[in-house]
Amino acid sequence: MSEIVIENVSKTYNTKDGRIHALKQVNLSVETGDIYGIIGMSGAGKSTLVRCMNFLEVPSEGRVLIRGKSLGDYSEKELRKQREQIGMIFQHFNLLMQKTVVENVCFPLYIQGKSKKEARERAEELLDVVGLKDRANAYPAQLSGGQKQRVAIARALASDPRILLCDEATSALDPQTTASILDLLKEINKNFGITIVIITHQMSVVRKICSHVAIMSDGEVVEQGLVTDIFTHPKSPVSKELIRKDSGSDEKKQKPIYDEIRGSQKIRIVFSENSAFEPVIANMILEFQQPVNILKADTKNVGGTAKGEMILGFPEGGTRIREMKEYLIQRGLEIEEADGYVD
């Protein structure tokens, strides 16, 4: 079942400098239990889109359906009730700095009308879920960034949401803390069946945790689908660029074996299986007696499966390039031109 459906949603802001089309006819659906990534460069419209999912922003056009019901059809009061189903966490945590950790988590429970005792008990359970039971009486200022985000996650879970929206939730964190927060989100998704939508500008976040992804550019969704498909066969220039910039490599980049041959023909090879690509390349070099420059060789963990990518540069004026490409294709490798690639 679709948990969230975005149907022809557009959002226009009227500013003193003119109209800004933040979202243009966006369509997507997030299935129940998915971890769905929304990625794009700054200004692409990601935050606007995610804020439309709980009507913090009301779309100028189109509909937002949560489990088949349009948010636009609810009264203010019904909408407030619906929003309890949708938790949200942010880049800068948005904690109440004058309140202790446990009071921060109690806050939404008080709003729901829970007694102090009930709220406290539930908040302590949730702090246990996020691994912070022993910091219940600390103040946010005494916590690390990762711990603050854990408190924010516990607070977001307090209303037993079906959906958790994460707006750049790991962007202010170092890579190790990012990994631990992503692990926690994965656990929450698995153990509580909560559908998660993650906005990010980092492809490494998408490939580590998301099953599906939508790629946004200039207010539009330019590509969407399974993360594994988009990683192996990115179609839009934005996807290609985001994958190329993916800094969260799992292995140390190999150094090019020759100096980069500028202006040479380049191809990108993708391995979707665990097979090693090195022997194929080595055999090709032996067979054709032509130098080939490995500009990048990388293996990434995409949703738990090893995916290999290699960028090869052929020497300028090489005489047998077409035949070498043919050789690779015959051995079952997928290749595509990568002339825009610059190391």
Ligand SMILES: Nc1ncnc2c1ncn2[C@@H]1O[C@H](COP(=O)(O)OP(=O)(O)OP(=O)(O)O)[C@@H](O)[C@H]1O
């Ligand atoms: N309240 C607003 N009023 C006017 N323009 C806005 C408003 N909110 C967003 N915008 C504009 O809409 C466009 C999309 O912004 P949005 O914040 O959704 O992008 P984003 O992809 O989340 O970017 P970032 O990663 O930098 O947060 C931008 O041009 C932005 O300036």
